[in-house]
Amino acid sequence: MSIGIIISVCAGILFGFLFFPAEIKPFIDQASGFALYFLILTVGIELGHNRSVFHRLRVLGPKVLLIPLSIILGSLTGGLLTGIMLNRPVGTSLSIASGFGWYSLSGILLTRLANAEIGAIAFLSNVFRELIAVMTIPLIAKHLNFLTSIAPAGATSMDSTLPIISEATDSETALISFINGFTLSALVPFLVPFFLNF
Amino acid sequence: MLNVLIFLLMGILIGSFANLGKKAVLLNSKLQFLGLMFLLFFMGSSIGMNESLLSNLKTIGIDSFAYASSAAFFSIVFVYGTTKRFFERS
Numbered sequence: 695m696s697i698g699i700i701i702s703v704c705a706g707i708l709f710g711f712l713f714f715p716a717e718i719k720p721f722i723d724q725a726s727g728f729a730l731y732f733l734i735l736t737v738g739i740e741l742g743h744n745r746s747v748f749h750r751l752r753v754l755g756p757k758v759l760l761i762p763l764s765i766i767l768g769s770l771t772g773g774l775l776t777g778i779m780l781n782r783p784v785g786t787s788l789s790i791a792s793g794f795g796w797y798s799l800s801g802i803l804l805t806r807l808a809n810a811e812i813g814a815i816a817f818l819s820n821v822f823r824e825l826i827a828v829m830t831i832p833l834i835a836k837h838l839n840f841l842t843s844i845a846p847a848g849a850t851s852m853d854s855t856l857p858i859i860s861e862a863t864d865s866e867t868a869l870i871s872f873i874n875g876f877t878l879s880a881l882v883p884f885l886v887p888f889f890l891n892f
Numbered sequence: 893m894l895n896v897l898i899f900l901l902m903g904i905l906i907g908s909f910a911n912l913g914k915k916a917v918l919l920n921s922k923l924q925f926l927g928l929m930f931l932l933f934f935m936g937s938s939i940g941m942n943e944s945l946l947s948n949l950k951t952i953g954i955d956s957f958a959y960a961s962s963a964a965f966f967s968i969v970f971v972y973g974t975t976k977r978f979f980e981r982s
Contacts, residue, residue: 846964
């Protein structure tokens with residue numbers, strides 16, 4: 695999966711730089727617009743199909759949602775402060791931070807809704823976030839507590855970083871990690887466009 | 893922006909009520925992968941076609957790292973606070 699992502703982005707950069715004339719830009723924009731709606735539809739189908747998550751959520755109680763809520767508030771605080779430091783617009787910064795590590799979708803959304811530069815920052819910053827998560831999860835689980843190890847992973851805690859969290863903690867934390875990733879993933883397509891217009 | 897939300901909600905409704913079989917779910921995830929690769933290719937090409945962006949790649953990299961590390965840091969601080977306040981067993 696991640697190799698496919700790297701190859702696609704690099705091939706795109708190479709083709710854009712070497713072969714694509716500027717005149718085909720409107721065509722690319724239109725084609726990627728349709729593809730984006732299609733992709734969002736498939737993401738929705740997957741979320742809707744995963745009904746067992748709602749059952750697990752009932753068993754654990756609503757308190758478990760405090761974890762994704764804290765990650766949202768933490769990510770937005772970090773994005774806001776970085777935006778102020780870098781002198782970038784508040785809405786753009788909150789939008790980038792709302793990717794919660796889901797680099798492919800946030801990069802694509804912001805390339806489409808803002809511009810190529812913001813899209814590239816969203817993509818790269820969320821790639822970095824996943825890398826930071828991979829490196830810090832075991833340390834946080836050991837030195838702070840199990841639940842906090844979910845924090846850097848953000849939306850990736852339901853798929854790519856779930857095995858690391860599961861390895862470093864226990865089965866209950868892994869379950870909460872999945873629910874956290876699911877909740878944040880469902881919110882990315884809402885929050886990224888929402889904050890962009892701030 | 894509105895279109896993104898409409899398509900997401902449509903998908904959630906289909907996924908919840910259509911009673912999809914294993915094959916349909918597998919097909920959905922394959923189509924999702926294809927759509928993703930297609931879009932990432934075009935995201936890359938809009939980066940490659942944008943000369944000012946390419947010449948600013950170093951700044952973009954540093955800014956991206958700043959966003960990533962601060963978002964991760966504050967998420968850790970907030971979640972740690974929450975676990976201490978609401979999850980610690982007495």
